[in-house]
Each structure stands twice: as C-alpha cells, then as structure tokens.
Amino acid sequence: MVACKRQLIIFGGFHESARDYIYYNDVYAFNLDSFTWSKLAPSGIGPAPRSGCQMATTPEGSIIIYGGYSKQRIKKDVDKGTLHTDMFLLKTEGAGKEEDKWAWSRLNPSGVKPTPRSGFSIAIGPNNRSLLFGGVHDEEEEESIEGDFFNDIYFYDIGKNRWFPGQLKGPKSDKRKRRRGRQAEAEGAGDEEMEKQPPQGPVEIVKEVVAEDGTVMTIKQVISGPAEEKERSESEEEEEDGALGQQVEPCPRSNAMLAVKHGVLYVYGGMFEVGDHQFTLSDLYSIDLHKMEEWKVLVEMDPKAQEWLEESESDEEEDDMEGAEGGEEEEETSEEESEDEGGEEQHPSVQPDEEHADYLSRTEQYWIKLARSNMGPDAKEKKVVKVAHAMAKTFYEDSV
Template identity: 70%
Template sequence: MGKKGKKEKKGRGAEKTAAKMEKKVSKRSRKEEEDLEALLAHFQALDATKTQVVETPCPPPSPRLHASLSAHPDKDELILFGGEYFNGQKTSVYNELYTYSIRKDAWTKVEIPNPPPRRCAHQAVVVPQGGGQLWIFGGEFASPDGEQFYHYKDLWVLHLATKTWEQVRATGGPSGRSGHRMVAWKRQLILFGGFHETTRDYIYYNDVYAFDLDTFTWSRLCPSGTGPTPRSGCQMSVTPQGSIVIYGGYSKQRVKKDVDRGTQHSDMFLLQPVDGREGKWGWTRINPAGAKPTPRSGFSVAVTPNHQTLLFGGVCDEEEEESLEGDFLNDLHFYDATRNRWFAGQLKGPKSEKRKRRRGRKAEPEGADKQERGGAGAQEPLEVVREVVAEDGTVVTIKQVLAAPVPAGQPQSEEEDSPDEAGGPVVEPSPRSNAMLAVKHGRLYLYGGMFEAGDRQVTLSDLYCLDLHKMQEWTALVEADPASQTHPGTDAPVCSVPGPTAPVPQGLITWPSATYLPHGDTSGTPPRGRVRVHRRPLEELHHWHGSAPILVAMVILLNIGVAILFINFFI
C-alpha cells in the first residue's frame, strides 16, 4: 500500500506541475497571439478578396517545410497545403493549395474562397466521405522575424468534390498546438500529442482526442495503462487489427536557465479499444523485434498498401549543453504490426537480365570472386559533375558520386529462385528530415524536406517516387533547384543542393560545409546516406530563426562601440 500511495502521490505531483506550466504558457501565449492578430487579420482580408475557385497550371511549388502532402481518395492526385520557408532572415508561412496530377506529371495552383489562415506543422487527414474530404487541425503561424508564434486550435475541412473550404466549429477540442499527429480511425479522427511554445516557455502534450465525423463533436479520451510521455513529431498509424501505433517523437526539458535538453524517443505503444468497446481505450507498451530504426527526430511516416507503416529519413542528434549536431538520414524502415517486427527497407536497384539460381548451389570460391571483382573489367565509382546557372548568372557546381553497377557474377543468397539482380546504381533522395510523404496506387511520393549546411537551413522542393511493390529504385520527378536556395546578402546559393544520390561503397560525397558519408548499418542493410551537420528540430528552429537578425544587430553595435573607443583614444 505504501509503494502504491507513493506512486499515486508522484503522479498527482507531475499532473500539478504540468497544469502549472500549461497555465504559464497560456498566459504568455495570449499576449503574443494578440500581437499577431493584426498581421493575421491583414492576410485574411487578402484571402477575402477571392470569390471564386481559380485553378492555374504552374511550375512546381517553391521550397517549403512542414506542409502537408495527401493522396486524393478518388483521383490520381496529390494535395499539398500550407508550409513555411525561412530564407536566412525572414520566415514566410503559406496557406496555398496545390495539386499534383500523377498521370500528367503537372502541378496546379488551386485558389478557393475562405481558406484556413496561413499555417505550418499542422495535420491533414483524407477520408472518402462525401466525395472525399481533407481534414486539417492546428498548426502554427510565425511572425516574419521568427520571434512570435500563434498556435491554432481550429478544425477545417476541404470538400474535394465541390472545392469548398468549411471551418467546423466544435467545442471541447484540443488546445492550440503544433507537431501533433492525427489519423482516421473508422469514422473518427484520433489526435495525439504535440507542443505549444511561447518566446520563453513551452509545453509538450500526450493527451488523446477523438472527433466524430458523423456528429461533428470532440471528446477527450482517457486511456487506461501507462502511455507515452509528452512529445511531438512521433509516428502515428493504424494497424490492420484496428489498434493505433505510437512510435518515437521529440521533446525537451529545461535543465537550467536558458539551457534545454532534447530527447529523441524510441519507445513504442499501442492504443486500442479495451474489450472491443470503442468508448474505452487502453495503452500497452510493446517492444518489436527486427531491425529497429536508430533513435531520431524529424522522420516521415506513411502507410503502405499491405498496411505496414513506413518510416523515412530524419536526423540522429548528438546534443551537448549548448550545441547540437546531427546525422541526416535517407534510410527506409517498415513496421509490420501483424508480426510486431521492424524491417530495413532495401532497394534492389534497376532491373537487369533475369537469372535463376537453384537452391543448394554453392557460391563460387572466395578467391575467384575477389579476382572477378578486382580484374580489368571492374568499374570504379563514377563522379558526375553538373553546372547549373542561376537567374543572377551565378554558376553552381553539383557533384555526385555514383556507385558502380554490381557485377553480374557476384554470388547471391541461396534461398530463392530467379531473383532479379541489380544492374546499376541505386538512386535515392539525399539525406533529409521532415520530408512529406504520400502513398497512391502502391507508389510512395516524397516531397521536399530540409538539411543544414553549416549554420544555414536548406529547404528542398524536389519530388521523388518509389514503387513499393517492386522496391527497385527511386525516380526523380522534380529535381532540386540550387537557384531557389539563395539567401539574402549572398551572391550564390547556400550550397550545392544535391540531386538524386546513390549509396557509395567507398569515399565521400562532399558539399560546401557538409559531408555525405556512407552509413554503416550493422543490421545487414546496404549503406545509406548521412549528412553530418549542425541542426535544430522544429521547436529549436523557432529560436534559431528568430535570433539571426538579433545577432546581426549585436555585431553591428559592437563594431560601432569599438570605433567610438578608437576615436576617443586618439582624440
């Protein structure tokens, strides 16, 4: 009884501390939100001038981060909404809506009256009801200087059949937040976690809400059992058995004044109805087997045609008190809920001639294999150099190192008959975090993301496609545009923006201020790309973006002070 009482007392103490922090954050948040309301009102006035639906064919969207990419439930289309872009000095937030026609390989900008206010880091879920609906909750708006944030708690639906926006005003919903996750479960939307941040304070959530798509009502769920700790940016997906999986995520806590420590979570939980009843839920912690992803934040998630959960990329952090470094990744992992097991995604490479290998056939002697690979016919990795001319006339050089094709005689696994062998380099998107994913007709579409080169953030706008049935190679539908990455005050793009890359058996791929390293995976997967650079997760980017103009001003004032002292000394 004594131990139980202690645990209950400790639990109540944690709840009281969280409630205090939420009250403190809410108070400061109201002041910041009042300051931003005038700017938001100005943008809404501009949106109010739109009185009819206008669809305009256009080039690919400009670079943006923390947007949402969704697959249309009926058409061969992808839907891109919102997002933000930081150019080194100013943050721009969008509420633009784009569609990408898969068949035509073409983008269209769709302007619809009365859209949601500009936002990023929201959640978007597509459901088939009523000819297709896109549901959007929450997100945030940042002031141009990146110093203030407005966290939304509104709920919107885009009726895809009629191309109309509707704000659904339902009480009892989640508080304003960003970085939360939301999925469609039967005829409900289930929402978990997220964070809310002011200039000086922040709070992370682990609450769960359900929105009924029939009655248009919110309800807060109180699952039994021990669930995940508060976090944002986690994996959330629905299993074939009707459970909801929560994996990983990011949170931070204050260790001393003005010093925070981030945590990359790698635990996994199931949220499921208790005894099959939809009104009562319970948490269960699980420990899957297999090739688990390394702890990371900023990874992207999608659900495959066979109901496995796919995880792409992200960044592995190494954090000290006042510095943060990380390895950006471009690896693939699959979680099979039926078997409770992780699998590393492995690309087969471009298709070549079919070969049959009978079971029990012995591999060639090791010496012969080495001789074959090291002979005169062996191919070295190929370096490809491209020059791109930006609009201002600047010539940007892009270097890629492509792996040599695998020799046709290399021994294979003896388990299967007639596998297709790789016949060329495996093309992949460059390492990145916060890419946007969508799956349509068994194909995975990947848009954008970001990495950091030195002290600069590079936001990507490339588009890739991968056939999940064949798992052979990525196809670049829209390649990265170096000219779009010019920062104010510079004469050239921030770095050579990488195009499609390939795993490299030896050596390095170098960019200015960044290095692409082969990823040594002990689980037996092929090498994957890494970029080792300084970086910040979404929450840290808030302060990083906002501090850039302040640092410039401090340097200028310091120089003026030195000049005055110098003049006084000689006078």
C-alpha cells in the first residue's frame, strides 16, 4: 500500500483457505477526503496476480510495482511457486469528474538488477531513487525448502530507469590518517639518511656464483628506487587496511522494516531461518545513503535472547508431552533441568584484541557443528558453512 495524491492505493495479495488459494492483481483506492473505497480499472496490460510485491511512488505521482510471489497447482497436492522479477508503472492519464483514469505500462530497466527473491523491502531514498534491501530466495526440493537470505542494497534510479547495486566505500578518513601517520614516521626516520645519500633510481647488482662443479652462474638483481618502493608500500597499506577493517553490517534477513529520514536509511528487525527454526530479529542499523561508507549499529541483537527463544519452543513441546503422561512435579523438574543445561552451554568467547578473521579460523569447526545440529543431517554442506559463518560473525560483533 502507498499514499498517492490524497489516496491510499492497494494492489494484489492472496487469500488461502483450507482447500484452495487465490492470488489477485486488482487495484483499490481509498479516498482520504471522502473516506470511501473504490475499485480502479486501469487500461493496458498489468502485472500477473501475485502477493508480496513492493510499491513505491514517484515525484510525478505515479506508482512503481516490483517483484512478488505466486504459485499455481500443477496436480493434486503439488504446487509450483514463481518469483516475479518484472516491474510495472501505474500512472494517471487525467482527472475526471468522479475519479482519475489510470493506465498500466511495463518497465524494462537497465543496469544490474537484483537477483530473484521474495521478502525484500523497499523505501524511497534521496536523489529520485528508490532502494531495495534484503530478501530470501527459496530453493524448493522434493521434501524441503532451503532459503538463501540477503543483506544487500540495490538502488533504482527512477529518472534513468536503471538498477545498480549499492557498494560500501568504507570510512576513508581513518585510512588517510593511518597512511599519513606512516608516511610521517617514515619521513622523520629517514631524514638523516636522505641528507647523506643523494636520490637514487633503480640499481642493478650483478653477482657471480661458482657451483661445486666449477660452473660460473651470473645472477642479476634489480633494486627498486624510492618511488617504486613508495608505490608498493601504498598498495600494501591498502591491503592491510582492508584486512584490518572488518565492516559491520546487518545479517542477511527477509521482511525487514525500512525508513529513510534526511538521507539516512534505518533497517529494523526481520527474520531468518536456520534449518527448521525461524529467528525474529530486533536489531536496528542505519547507513548514510549520501556517503555509503559504513553501517552503524543503533540497537544490537542479543544472541542469548535468540537462544532462549529457540529453547523455549522446544521446552513447550517437552512440557506438552509430559503433561499428557501426567505428573506436574516431573514437569517442573524437567523444566528446571532443561534451563540449567541451556545455561551451561556457552559459545567460544572472543579473546582480547582478536580480529574477526582470527576468531572465525579458531572457532569455525564449533560453529559448523552447531549449524549442522540445527539444520539437520540432510542440509547441504555449502549452506551449513554459510550459516555457521553468519552465526559466528553475529556473535563476534555482539561480543566486541
């Protein structure tokens, strides 16, 4: 739903009952002056029926509709899902006495488009752009569904009809300060030597080495001058800065809530899955869309709270089984024991001044084992490793 010209516009959706389901592609408008609903009948060819699509308004008062999901029945008890990646524009053709006339048109944007996904979120950003964040792509197998979650940003330039991915530039000021400090130290330490020695270019050193059998080999070695050494040192410093600067970012998720204020994007909550378990997030991040340098953590996620939520679900199942057998005293005892056992389990702690890469290398097998236990023996190894790394990263960021 979006607000457009004193109206609230609703498109699509679905209704599911115990026996059947149906997807919609109709458009309704709620007039904010008369407080009445009306069904719109746009001309042209519009989107196919779907749910889960996202809508955004343009400065001219048009509406952009992107993506969505639908499924259709192939045969009895077998459905096929479809991730929609098309984009449409709903715009007014003119104002009549009673209601506006609307028309559909299909958009074919250029650039780098988002990968197919559902559960993404959209917001209106600065510079006549809308943005897309997160989502999930479900891989449907015969008896299971595995989802790949995203935490990337894509921008859509409304004026140019073009997609492009959002790239984090990183905090440049810190890098420049470190580089200037290193240059100052190097210049201060080498001032005396530079006064004594004139500037030198590349120097070629020729050495003769005599082998045991009497063979004479000539070895040439070229020593680079100060300019080349400076270029090499700068490239090495950039690599070091990239390795040391671990970027903070929201973990992959779907159905996050977005808001943009004064050019700053705020991302709150969402959900992700590990095996058969769903986790609801309550963290809050922000990023300056003008600079695109780094994410800032406004409210951190408590990993212990997430573990407790997962354990409480299993505890309730155990309690129901014990309650069916009868015995309130045994029920209370089992709850206390399960709480004690849950409290004893602790993740590997982060050592003082330990970098994320070092922590992951030291504890990787623990997180892989934990991810495997949650996802089950049938989960793909690549997916297990990906989830394990995400869990380790989240715990590391919450610990430092």
